[in-house]
Amino acid sequence: MHTKSLLAGHSPRGPISLMKRVYKYILPEVRAELNRWRAIANAIPDPELRKQALDSMNAKQFHCEGGGVYAAANLEQRHILIPLIVALQTISDYLDNLCDRSTSLDPDDFRLLHQSMLDAVTPEAPTANYYSFRVEQDDGGYLLALVMKCRNSIAALPSYEYVQKHVRELVQLYADLQVYKHITHSKREQELLNWWGIHSARYPQLKWNEFAAATGSTLGMFMLFLAASDSSLDAHQAETIKESYFPSICGLHILLDYLIDQAEDEIGGDLNFCSYYENQQMLNERMGQMVLAARKSADELPFGHFHRMIVEGLVALYLSDPKVRDQREVRKTAKLLMKGSPWTRLFFWLNSYWIRKAM
Known part of the structure; x- marks a missing residue:
C-alpha cells in the first residue's frame, strides 16, 4: 500500500x-x-x-x-x-x-x-x-x-478536507451513543438495540455492545487529525485510517475502560458494556479477540509500528490501573490479556504505573 x-x-x-x-x-x-x-x-x-x-x-x-x-x-x-x-x-x-x-x-x-x-x-x-x-x-x-x-x-491542518467526513461520522456516532446511554434507565437498552439494528449489517463481526463501545472512543478522530497534519494525505488513505481504527482499535479502547469500571458502574447503576456477555469466559474470549483485531488493524496502517505502540499502550494503561487489583474477575482477565505480552506492552505498563505515581 x-x-x-x-x-x-x-x-x-x-x-x-x-x-x-x-x-x-x-x-x-x-x-x-x-x-x-x-x-x-x-x-x-x-x-x-x-x-x-x-x-x-x-x-x-x-x-x-x-x-x-x-x-x-x-x-x-x-x-x-x-x-x-x-x-x-x-x-x-x-x-x-x-x-x-x-x-x-x-x-x-x-x-x-x-x-x-x-x-x-x-x-x-x-x-x-x-x-x-x-x-x-x-x-x-x-x-x-x-x-x-x-x-x-x-x-x-493542510489536509482536513480528506478526513472531515470521517471525523464527522465518528463524532455523530459518539453523540448518538451519549444520547441513548444517558436517557431514562428503562429506555436506554432498547434504544441502543434499535440503533444497533441500523448499523449491524456493516459490522457483522461485532456484538451490539461492542459496536456501542467502539462509538465511545475519540481515538479515531485524533488519528484523523494527525493524518490531516500531513499535506501528502489523500482521500484513500483517510478512508483506510478510519476503517482501521473503527471499530477494532476504538472498540478495544472503550471495552478496556468498561472492563476496569465494572465494580463502580454496578454500584452507581451505570450502564457497562462488559456486563452483557453471557459469562466470564465469553468476556475473556471476546476481549482476547479484540486485542488481536486491534493489532491486525494497527499493523496494516501506514507507520504501523506507531499504531501498534498505541494498541499495546492501551492494554498496558488500563490493565495497570489500581482498579484492576480490587476486582477478582478483572484480575483474571488482565492476567490472560497480559500473558505472552510483547516487551513493548510491559514497557508501557511500567511507564503507565510511573506516570500515575508521579501525578
Missing part, C-alpha cells in the same frame, strides 16, 4: 523514543493547555456548569494526555494538534459529566449539547445555544470558546 509514505520521518521509531517525546513535550504541553481551560472554567457564572467543567478536567486529565500521544507522531505540528485534541476531548468530557451527573434526562437536551462537538469539527456550520433545553444556561462562553479553538486549529 502506498500509504507507507504518510508522515514518513516524523513518527517515533520505538517505545523509548515515543516515551521520550511524551515526557519532554506532550505531557507538559497538554497540562499547560488544560490549565488554560481550567482558568476559563473557573470563571463560569453558573455554579452547576462551573462544577461539571472543573470536575471533568480534574477527573479525566488522562484522557487528554492519552489523546496527546498522537501529536508525538508529528512534533512539528504539535502546536496545532495538542490544542485541537485537548479542546475536543475537553468538550467530550464536559458533556459526559453534564449528561452523566445531569439535572436532566431529556434526549433533546443531550442531542443539542453534543451538537457542539459536531460543530467543533465542521468549521462551516452555524453555532447555537447548546444549553437551550436545560435550566443552566450561563457558561460565560466556555463551550463556544472550546468549539472555536477546535475550528481555528482545524483551519491550520
Whole structure:
C-alpha cells in the first residue's frame, strides 16, 4: 500500500523514543493547555456548569494526555494538534459529566449539547445555544470558546478536507451513543438495540455492545487529525485510517475502560458494556479477540509500528490501573490479556504505573 509514505520521518521509531517525546513535550504541553481551560472554567457564572467543567478536567486529565500521544507522531505540528485534541476531548468530557451527573434526562437536551462537538469539527456550520433545553444556561462562553479553538486549529491542518467526513461520522456516532446511554434507565437498552439494528449489517463481526463501545472512543478522530497534519494525505488513505481504527482499535479502547469500571458502574447503576456477555469466559474470549483485531488493524496502517505502540499502550494503561487489583474477575482477565505480552506492552505498563505515581 502506498500509504507507507504518510508522515514518513516524523513518527517515533520505538517505545523509548515515543516515551521520550511524551515526557519532554506532550505531557507538559497538554497540562499547560488544560490549565488554560481550567482558568476559563473557573470563571463560569453558573455554579452547576462551573462544577461539571472543573470536575471533568480534574477527573479525566488522562484522557487528554492519552489523546496527546498522537501529536508525538508529528512534533512539528504539535502546536496545532495538542490544542485541537485537548479542546475536543475537553468538550467530550464536559458533556459526559453534564449528561452523566445531569439535572436532566431529556434526549433533546443531550442531542443539542453534543451538537457542539459536531460543530467543533465542521468549521462551516452555524453555532447555537447548546444549553437551550436545560435550566443552566450561563457558561460565560466556555463551550463556544472550546468549539472555536477546535475550528481555528482545524483551519491550520493542510489536509482536513480528506478526513472531515470521517471525523464527522465518528463524532455523530459518539453523540448518538451519549444520547441513548444517558436517557431514562428503562429506555436506554432498547434504544441502543434499535440503533444497533441500523448499523449491524456493516459490522457483522461485532456484538451490539461492542459496536456501542467502539462509538465511545475519540481515538479515531485524533488519528484523523494527525493524518490531516500531513499535506501528502489523500482521500484513500483517510478512508483506510478510519476503517482501521473503527471499530477494532476504538472498540478495544472503550471495552478496556468498561472492563476496569465494572465494580463502580454496578454500584452507581451505570450502564457497562462488559456486563452483557453471557459469562466470564465469553468476556475473556471476546476481549482476547479484540486485542488481536486491534493489532491486525494497527499493523496494516501506514507507520504501523506507531499504531501498534498505541494498541499495546492501551492494554498496558488500563490493565495497570489500581482498579484492576480490587476486582477478582478483572484480575483474571488482565492476567490472560497480559500473558505472552510483547516487551513493548510491559514497557508501557511500567511507564503507565510511573506516570500515575508521579501525578
